[in-house]
Amino acid sequence: MAGIKDVAARARVSVATVSRVLNGHPAVRPGTRERVRAAIDELGYRPNGVARSLRTDHTSTLGLVVSDVLNPFFTALARAVEDEARAHGYSVVFGNADEQSALQDHHVRTLLERRIDGLLVSPTADSASLVTEVAGSGVPMVFVDRWIAGCPRVPVVRTDGRAAIAALVDHLHRLGHRRLAVITGPATTTTGNERAEAFLGALAAHGLPAPAHYREEGDFQAGSGRRATARFLDLPEPPEAIFATDNLMALGAMDEIRARGLRVPDDVALAAFDDIPWFLHTDPPVTAIAQPTEALGHGAVRALVDLIEGRPATSLTLTADLVPRRSCGE
Amino acid sequence: MAGIKDVAARARVSVATVSRVLNGHPAVRPGTRERVRAAIDELGYRPNGVARSLRTDHTSTLGLVVSDVLNPFFTALARAVEDEARAHGYSVVFGNADEQSALQDHHVRTLLERRIDGLLVSPTADSASLVTEVAGSGVPMVFVDRWIAGCPRVPVVRTDGRAAIAALVDHLHRLGHRRLAVITGPATTTTGNERAEAFLGALAAHGLPAPAHYREEGDFQAGSGRRATARFLDLPEPPEAIFATDNLMALGAMDEIRARGLRVPDDVALAAFDDIPWFLHTDPPVTAIAQPTEALGHGAVRALVDLIEGRPATSLTLTADLVPRRSCGE
DNA sequence: CAGGGTCGTGGAAACGATTACACGCGGATT
């Protein structure tokens, strides 16, 4: 492939001049600029970003490590991140950790070797990971959705679902449900903890019981939601309502409920954290807690870009909304 | 950040030796290797992939440009691609074209500048795009799912849905539906055309009518499915069944049907191309044509890696299966 | 008309790795 030297030769200028027109440097005579442009077109020259990055020490690339691409929440987030990043002149390299901390480390490592300018992470569990180490190392980084406690210098862009969860428990209580169960995320994720605690707190506020067997830990994937639901339904006194702390576990819960020939909400009510388009069309439509996913992605990128460009970056906490549908009853 | 020189100094060897242990070159005395390893750890050294890529002229990176990340089919594909790529030692940079050819070009351009080793594209419409130009330029490239006619040297990894579509028309016919409508993809996409033609062909084989007003062109996004369905339902004699050629347009169709207070399948039957987990839980479950998405992603990466490593690459055509559910009737 | 700016351009030194080549040393071969 043609290099800058070839362009220079063809345009009868030096490589320095070619570089200048490439980068929009003003001190180039219009005529010269035209000659260079022409040479570039004729040769089909494309600047070598690798060489440029080596020289300038930045790659115009952001890394985004999410825990599960198949989760519609994260794909929506990824899309929002990419849009905002592009608006700032960055591209995005994605890594899918599949909820495994080893895979997460793998991606962080390769992203770092690629010398991305900044890192967006929605950390999975295990805080003994590379992420903690990197957090201290000066690489611009921001947590999105989830975070790791004890990384004080890393901004967090997330949504606080506590009010919405309280509203959900209100809603369930008003519909007459008293035995409420929850499928939490891994105890090692912040979101998992926060959502579970908010739920338990809301139960207490209503004077509702919160026995240990009405709480199962899942891993944010459909299979675990299904298994947790099976254990609930096997109880001598199964819950009247189940709250899944993410959409995939809610999907698994529906699987199990349906497999047993039970009906939502008549036999058991269901609600989920994270709203997604499909919830409108399930049988019945699922009441969910909607995060402002786009704002989350945009805010995270803005914080990261601030950090990269040397401005102070701010954490950002958004709020979620309850979207009642039929899956909890009338 | 520490460089190879710092490591060399600390281990009291030359940079060449450090490079050798980095790359597993055998001709290093075990003792030396150990000293270097220790120095690397102590400094927290991470090789600079940018410099390495410049020197070696490869980046161990593949580019994947899909038309819509929010489409579950493509996110499943992306995941399969990433898995297989990782198994071969490559990482993947994704670009989301959002069905816009300008955005697609943008991504192709930046990927090329980043000097990715190979490109996987599911091209959107517009064949006058950069993609066609690149196809001829010697950059390893393979088309996945969709392709562009007239790029003879670019392998295509895709699924042939014709048999499954014929089976679907059989299925609909057997259930008593006679007035069948189709929402196609953009005429400029190969998949859009193939699916529409297969459907029309199957109608003809059954002696069913195929009036022009039973065919609407969508853009593979939910909104267009909804609008097309609205036009169908406004017809004096609306169709008895609607076939959406992708899952998002099917979602839009359900939106519209439900908004009018009609029921699936009693008032109108619905089927979709591309099966996704949510279709099991919609009301009613929708019959779909399932592509072997994983095999598609894996096959595409293998073909691309073959190309990159100088082996002959082969096109691959898989087949799809009809998964009957309740949305077409009993 | 001398001195000082500005403007457009070119020469060459980085950036951080990989790798061809050279070298010194010890053991085996003759």
Next chain:
DNA sequence: AATCCGCGTGTAATCGTTTCCACGACCCTG
């Protein structure tokens, strides 16, 4: 004993850019 070979290591060129500095031409000012 002379030669050769292979092993472990170092020196330095190289990849394709950006960018600092220098330089000549020109214009302005005093």
